[in-house]
Structure formats: structure tokens, C-alpha cells
């Protein structure tokens with residue numbers, strides 16, 4: 001694609017705010033799990049405007065595709081012209097393109113109205129096995145669309161079809177396929193491994209013409225995966241529209257898909273094999289939900305990263321970089337714990353950290369300082385027994401923010417529930433240097449606290465790669481994860497340590513289940 005914008009400026013001289021804009025050219029899914037509907041929701045969740053050119057209307061639900069009505073080519077052309085000629089589109093994302101004529105029209109429209117990037121999800125068969133674009137489309141994909149694309153995102157079956165039926169069964173096959181597809185012309189290739197047989201992780205292969213990256217996330221056990229492909233491609237487009245580099249857009253998108261699947265793994269819509277998920281999970285943690293119960297997702301406690309500015313200073317890394325590395329490695333929630341900084345400096349740091357956490361959809365809590373949490377619009381606070389009482393913090397923060405309380409005894413655990421806390425931080429489980437005069441509870445003390453409360457619990461204190469497994473294997477149902485400080489941040493590579501700990505926790509969690 002040509003890299004120039006297509007008219008971001010306005011001519012009347014007034015100052016106007018340009019909002020990142022993705023145009024999706026795709027099919028409608030009446031069940032709203034995939035297609036145009038998924039694209040709109042994914043862009044909304046990522047804070048990006050989404051316009052739509054509809055190529056086909058499908059009658060579809062969680063059982064499968066019952067009917068397809070292709071929109072006449074001239075009318076696809078008319079929609080494209082309406083949007084592209086007027087609306088400052090940054091990135092075009094394509095999904096279901098059901099005829100050769102529609103591919104041709106898209107090609108011509110993009111020549112007439114170039115955009116900054118083109119993301120092509122070469123949709124062919126829905127996960128339910130129904131054909132959305134037949135094999136006759138393959139040659140026009142290869143000849144017209146792929147060479148224009150900044151990235152293509154085929155799943156295993158689509159990659160195989162585009163390569164003339166090359167069998168794809170292993171990660172090594174996916175690597176070869178990514179390279180072979182790159183040779184057809186797209187700038188970047190992401191071969192998605194959601195359907196890779198026998199894989200414990202969800203593995204995707206990214207190839208930029210030079211380097212091949214293996215992107216892994218945990219494979220969420222859920223039936224609610226209808227629309228993952230559309231969502232991933234839309235999220236990549238959204239991040240590109242915001243100005244991200246390609247690799248970072250892909251990583252953020254993959255992390256977003258993993259987060260929404262985890263969040264939505266138990267929701268129930270439809271009686272078929274494959275349900276939709278909830279793209280707008282963040283609204284649940286935000287201001288739009290008026291019910292107290294259920295606003296906090298306890299599985300966020302799985303790998304809880306607590307920051308320490310001394311440690312980051314010692315290793316010479318800015319706080320935001322340390323946090324980003326922890327999230328990339330698999331941290332599911334971050335607590336900003338600051339003992340040295342003046343309030344103003346703390347607030348500035350907190351704002352930057354909220355920005356980074358929000359871009360990954362990971363909640364950020366502030367240790368102790370309810371005022372700072374309010375000022376930077378963090379997701380909540382964590383308070384100790386000598387900090388602001390949870391009951392008062394709840395009054396100040398309102399019903400939607402997350403509140404965690406440190407508890408050492410069953411009595412404190414019962415009180416936390418009464419006070420309206422969302423979770424308990426229980427420790428120190430093992431001896432630690434990060435807190436002076438902190439008595440050690442051991443696994444028995446941890447169990448006693450868990451059993452005394454209905455609240456989810458995260459274990460803290462001296463937890464690291466060598467003992468995290470035994471903590472998780474205590475197997476108490478409301479123990480949801482571990483919180484760590486030194487084991488992540490007092491180390492050379494925050495990313496590598498977090499990744500390692502995440503893998504250990506996943507392994508331990510699978511033993512317990």
C-alpha cells in the first residue's frame with residue numbers, strides 16, 4: 001500500500017481532533033460473534049472508530065451458517081466510495097470477500113483512495129465448516145489482494161489453501177507456510193495456529209520478510225471462540241491506526257484475544273458448538289455496570305505483578321518498561337507500589353502506567369493511595385490493614401473500582417468481605433525481604449484465610465519460580481493466583497522471568513483441575 005494518508009487535515013482552520021479510523025470490508029454475521037459485528041466491537045474496545053462496507057449478509061448462529069446473500073458488486077463499490085472519499089480512513093481491514101468481482105472492486109478502490117495500511121484476513125471457511133468464499137477466489141486473492149497487503153492473517157486451513165493445498169500440521173509447517181506466503185507479496189504474514197492440533201499453547205507465526213517470530217499465549221479452554229480471527233485482524237488494524245509498529249500491533253492483538261477469551265470462557269449464548277465472546281469486557285470493569293457483584297474478574301489475580309521502584313532503579317529500567325515487559329510475559333494485573341516518590345511524581349508515573357496497562361486490557365491498581373487512584377483513573381487500589389479502611393475506600397471510589405485488602409487472619413478475611421472488598425491479598429506466605437517485620441504464614445496460614453472468606457485470594461510473600469507451583473497446588477478453590485515483586489523485578493529480564501512463572505502457574509493450575 002502507498003503509505004500516504006488520505007486527507008487527515010480539515011480545511012476550515014479550526015482545531016479538530018482526528019480519531020484513528022479503521023474501515024472493515026466484510027460480511028455481516030447475524031449472530032454477531034464474527035464478521036462486521038466482531039470488527040465493530042473489537043475496534044470499539046480498542047478505542048478506534050470503525051466504518052463498515054458490507055460484502056455479504058449471512059444468516060448465522062452458534063450452530064453454523066444457514067444462508068449467505070452476497071451484496072451486488074456495484075453496491076459494494078458504492079459503499080467503498082462513500083466511506084473512502086470522505087471519512088479519513090487510516091487502515092482498511094478485509095474479512096469475507098465472497099466473489100472475484102468484489103476483490104477486483106476493492107483493489108480498484110484502494111488504488112483510487114490509498115490508505116496507510118491494508119490488513120487482509122483471507123476468510124474462506126467459518127470455524128463451523130461452512131464455506132464463506134469458495135476456492136475460485138484463491139487466484140484473485142493471490143494476484144490482486146495479497147501483493148497490496150501490509151499483513152495477511154490466514155488460519156491454518158486458509159494458509160494451506162493459498163499455497164495450493166500444502167499440508168500444515170506442525171509449528172515448523174507454519175513457519176514454512178509463512179515464508180512461502182510472504183513470497184507472494186504481502187509485507188508481513190501471520191499464520192494463526194488456533195486450530196493447530198494437539199497444541200497446549202495458542203501459537204501464531206509472524207514473518208516480516210526477515211525474522212520469524214513464534215508468538216505464544218495460553219490456550220483458553222472454552223467453546224466461545226467464534227470470531228477470534230476477525231477480532232484479531234480488527235485489533236491489529238486498530239493498533240496500526242493508532243500508530244503502532246506491525247509487530248507490536250500483532251502482539252497487542254493476540255494478547256487482547258487471549259484476555260477476552262479468558263474473560264468470556266464461561267458465558268453462554270446459543271446452543272451450538274461455538275459461542276461468541278464478550279469484546280467489551282472492559283466496560284464490566286468500568287463505569288457502565290451498576291451492579292457491584294461480578295464487576296471484578298477473579299482470574300485477573302492469576303499472575304499479579306507488584307512493582308518496586310528501587311528494583312527498577314537498580315536495574316536501570318523505567319517503570320513503564322518494566323510493566324510492559326511483565327504484561328508481555330503474562331502478568332494479568334499490575335499493582336503500582338511506590339514508597340519513595342513525592343505525590344506529584346507518583347501521579348505522573350501512575351498516569352503513564354494506566355496508559356500502558358489499558359492498552360493491553362490489564363487492570364492497574366494503586367497501592368495504598370486512594371487519591372492517586374482516583375486522579376489517574378486507575379482500575380482500583382490495594383490497601384493494607386493500616387491503610388485507608390476498605391469500607392471508606394469503597395465509599396470514596398464508588399461501586400465499580402477494584403479494592404483489594406491484605407489479610408493475615410481469618411477475622412481480617414471476613415471483615416474484607418463485609419467492607420465490600422473484591423479480593424484478598426494473603427501473606428507473607430514465605431519469608432521475604434520486601435517487607436520488614438512481616439510474619440510468615442506458611443501454606444497452612446494461607447489456607448485458613450482462604451477458607452474464611454468468599455472472596456478470591458491472591459497469595460503474596462516470597463513467592464518465586466521454585467515455590468509458586470506448591471502454592472497453587474494447595475488447591476483451595478478461591479485461591480486464584482500469586483503476587484510477586486522480586487521474582488519479576490529484581491532480575492535481569494522481567495519478560496523472561498514473567499514468562500517462566502506464567503508457564504509454571506499454568507502447569508500447576510492444570511494439575512489442580
Ligand SMILES: Nc1ncnc2c1ncn2[C@@H]1O[C@H](COP(=O)(O)OP(=O)(O)O)[C@@H](O)[C@H]1O
Nearest residue numbers: 155192193194195202218219220228229232257
Ligand atoms: N482457545 C484459544 N485460546 C487462546 N487463543 C486462541 C484460542 N483459539 C484461537 N486463539 C487465537 O485467536 C487468534 C485467531 O486464530 P484462529 O482461531 O486460528 O483463527 P480463525 O478464527 O480465523 O480460524 C489467534 O491469535 C489464535 O492463536
Ligand SMILES: Cc1ncc(COP(=O)(O)O)c(N)n1
Nearest residue numbers: 027034035126127226227228
Ligand atoms: C460473516 C463472517 N465473516 C467471517 C467469519 C469467520 O469467523 P470464524 O472463523 O471465527 O468462524 C464468519 N463466520 N462470518
Ligand SMILES: [Mg+2]
Nearest residue numbers: 123155229230
Ligand atoms: Mg478466520
